Amino acid sequence: MDYLARNYLRSRKIPSTACSGCGLGQCHKAMVQAIHELGYKVEDIIWATSIGCAGRQTYATWKGDSFAGTHGRVYAIARGLRVVLPPEKRIVMTVGDGDAFGIGFNHLLHCARTNCDMTIMVCDNLGYQSTGGQYGWTTPPGVVTDSSPYGMFEPNWVQKDQDVLMILKAAGATFLARHVSTDGRAMVETVKKALQNRGFSLIHVIYPCTTNFANTALGSREPAKIYRWIKDHAAPLGQEKPDTLWSTGIYYDASNSRPEFSQVVREKVAEIQRRYANEGTH
Amino acid sequence: MAGCRAFFAYPITPATEIAEAMSRLLPRVGGIYLQAEDETAAMHMCIGAALGGYKAMTATSGPGYILYADPYGWAIGCEIPLVVLNSQRVGPVSGITGAPGQGEFYLSRYPTQGGNFETIVLAPNSAQEAFQLTVEAFYLSERFRTPVTILADQLITDGWEDISIPETDEEKAAMGLRFMERKVHPGPDFYPPTDEIDLPPVVVGKGKNVLCSDWTPTEEGFDIETVEAQHKHAYRLIYKIRNHKDLIMRYDTLFLDDDPELIVVAYGTPSRVVKTAVKKAREKGQKVGMIRPISLWPFPDELFTNKAIYFSVELNYDGQMVREVQRAAPKGSEIHFFGKCGELPTVAELHEMFDKLLNGEPLTRKGWEWEAW
Numbered sequence A: 001m002d003y004l005a006r007n008y009l010r011s012r013k014i015p016s017t018a019c020s021g022c023g024l025g026q027c028h029k030a031m032v033q034a035i036h037e038l039g040y041k042v043e044d045i046i047w048a049t050s051i052g053c054a055g056r057q058t059y060a061t062w063k064g065d066s067f068a069g070t071h072g073r074v075y076a077i078a079r080g081l082r083v084v085l086p087p088e089k090r091i092v093m094t095v096g097d098g099d100a101f102g103i104g105f106n107h108l109l110h111c112a113r114t115n116c117d118m119t120i121m122v123c124d125n126l127g128y129q130s131t132g133g134q135y136g137w138t139t140p141p142g143v144v145t146d147s148s149p150y151g152m153f154e155p156n157w158v159q160k161d162q163d164v165l166m167i168l169k170a171a172g173a174t175f176l177a178r179h180v181s182t183d184g185r186a187m188v189e190t191v192k193k194a195l196q197n198r199g200f201s202l203i204h205v206i207y208p209c210t211t212n213f214a215n216t217a218l219g220s221r222e223p224a225k226i227y228r229w230i231k232d233h234a235a236p237l238g239q240e241k242p243d244t245l246w247s248t249g250i251y252y253d254a255s256n257s258r259p260e261f262s263q264v265v266r267e268k269v270a271e272i273q274r275r276y277a278n279e280g281t282h
Numbered sequence B: 001m002a003g004c005r006a007f008f009a010y011p012i013t014p015a016t017e018i019a020e021a022m023s024r025l026l027p028r029v030g031g032i033y034l035q036a037e038d039e040t041a042a043m044h045m046c047i048g049a050a051l052g053g054y055k056a057m058t059a060t061s062g063p064g065y066i067l068y069a070d071p072y073g074w075a076i077g078c079e080i081p082l083v084v085l086n087s088q089r090v091g092p093v094s095g096i097t098g099a100p101g102q103g104e105f106y107l108s109r110y111p112t113q114g115g116n117f118e119t120i121v122l123a124p125n126s127a128q129e130a131f132q133l134t135v136e137a138f139y140l141s142e143r144f145r146t147p148v149t150i151l152a153d154q155l156i157t158d159g160w161e162d163i164s165i166p167e168t169d170e171e172k173a174a175m176g177l178r179f180m181e182r183k184v185h186p187g188p189d190f191y192p193p194t195d196e197i198d199l200p201p202v203v204v205g206k207g208k209n210v211l212c213s214d215w216t217p218t219e220e221g222f223d224i225e226t227v228e229a230q231h232k233h234a235y236r237l238i239y240k241i242r243n244h245k246d247l248i249m250r251y252d253t254l255f256l257d258d259d260p261e262l263i264v265v266a267y268g269t270p271s272r273v274v275k276t277a278v279k280k281a282r283e284k285g286q287k288v289g290m291i292r293p294i295s296l297w298p299f300p301d302e303l304f305t306n307k308a309i310y311f312s313v314e315l316n317y318d319g320q321m322v323r324e325v326q327r328a329a330p331k332g333s334e335i336h337f338f339g340k341c342g343e344l345p346t347v348a349e350l351h352e353m354f355d356k357l358l359n360g361e362p363l364t365r366k367g368w369e370w371e372a373w
Helices: A003-008 A024-037 A052-058 A074-082 A097-103 A105-113 A164-171 A185-195 A213-218 A223-232 A261-275 B016-029 B039-051 B062-077 B105-109 B127-144 B154-158 B169-174 B227-242 B270-283 B321-328 B347-358
Strands: A045-049 A066-068 A090-096 A118-124 A175-180 A200-206 A234-236 A246-253 B004-009 B032-035 B055-060 B082-090 B096-100 B120-122 B147-153 B251-254 B262-265 B288-293 B295-297 B309-314 B334-339 B370-372
Touching: A003 A024, A024 A052, A024 A090, A024 A118, A024 A185, A045 A052, A045 A074, A052 A090, A052 A097, A052 A118, A066 A074, A074 A090, A074 A105, A074 A118, A074 A261, A074 B039, A090 A097, A097 A105, A097 A118, A105 A164, A105 A200, A105 B039, A118 A185, A164 A175, A164 A200, A164 A246, A175 A185, A185 A200, A185 A246, A213 A223, A223 A234, A261 B016, A261 B032, B004 B016, B004 B039, B016 B032, B016 B055, B016 B154, B039 B055, B039 B062, B039 B082, B055 B062, B055 B127, B062 B082, B062 B105, B062 B147, B062 B227, B082 B127, B082 B154, B096 B154, B105 B147, B105 B295, B120 B127, B127 B147, B127 B154, B147 B154, B251 B270, B262 B270, B262 B321, B262 B347, B270 B288, B270 B309, B270 B347, B309 B321, B309 B347, B321 B334, B334 B347
Parallel strands: A045 A066, A045 A090, A090 A118, A118 A200, A175 A200, A234 A246, B004 B032, B004 B055, B055 B082, B082 B147, B120 B147, B262 B288, B262 B309, B309 B334
Antiparallel strands: A175 A246, B082 B096, B120 B295, B251 B288
């Protein structure tokens, strides 16, 4: 166990139950590393997760408070929690692509609308992998999955001019970024920036599924192949090549520029309470 | 009064008045009212606030109650105290929005999927009782660590009636109101495999290293996929309620102690008409009694000891509570059903049916509408 795991994670959850070679650990570690470097303590963070690979494998790993919502609903739970939680407590979420951009997208948009303080890492393995490998909302065009046997022909949400991060920006998010899980230090620096925004922050991270996605998309479960494939199709923003699928880096940073939701709620309630302090509630 | 300081809801007729009142009242006492993007979110936000240590509530009608299925299950599994009000209207689906129905009798027993749980459901028949049962619902939800449904109907939430609100502790006690403060579970064994009640719920942000999720939990809350752990979890969710049913049971009965020939069963607003009809039938000399379950779930089987003609009067045409009556009634009893929907039965039509049932005549006036069981 390394020092991060020893200090922040529950030993019962180590080693992870993720498949051998899974890239989720890179996402998870980047988040813990960023938390560590910012000096947060275990009790400062409430760690929320969802369902699927990203949710299940990261649930109950954090030594402090940890909860997992049903599929797609953790954003609504977190928004209800955020407005009653002391402001110094932070909500960190590791969720999947199906959870955030599919079943839970409406709830996610309303968290963005209200600029609700939470740092969400969408750990994207390019489809529904824990259910056996069906296509999702970010599965690249043409890719074969168990439910797109003739190749993915639906538009997806990382295509040019219909990027899910732009929807979230328009909805009110104040920090948005994209990485691939092999980005290492650059990703940790991005997550640190995201955590320093008192508002809605989301980092979209593509990570390799060596079991299902790799098998149907690339015809091989050899980890090196899928890691290389993802790396080859990623490029920093502004340095894209014709076959780049994922531009990496910070897409939008309006950190701490707009009122944060729970603060707005607290102030409003306090103001109304003061106004009616000397009257009954009837 | 019950300590509710968070209310999240999605506007729906006929429950909007509750949301509007809460939006006005809650901030004045430091509470939070927010409108959610849908009912699923509304109840999930209640869960979030409850996880943060607040007493939370939501209110809806049938089409929203069905959307609570997902958070209801999470709250049952993670043992989150919450209060849910369902003002029943006429269904299925959107049906008639501004009229009373009783279509969610069974849905309130099985508000989510998966089985392996009991639910607590209270059914008021007046504004006054809705007030008192809401306080009671908060009390029971804390003691049992579970969501409690108040199963009302459109006439209660849209109707206007004077109510009496107690102010002193003596007045509260005289009204039978019970209260319980939110406590915080110290951990680490958040989910013991026992039937005990009065365990504090999980609260995050208090340094208790809370674990809670939708998966079958170990006693500490880790996700686990073993039949043994699931068995322990299910035992707790079922028997913490079944084994303390006496704390939940509430009912109203009339003329049961002189061996009535006919016992009319009704809950919610129809029970008010039934009560009048039963009293007047008694004046005419008919041996008629009445059972009004106030706690609907767990169903009060204990009240059905008389061998009699049972007659369930409900605001639905398909006959829901009558199935429980049939199950609970002693052998040799006769079971009948009368359903209306969108409007209450009248005393006159109930009397006509009492006469028929007491004379052994079938209730076949309109075929599909009148069904003998």
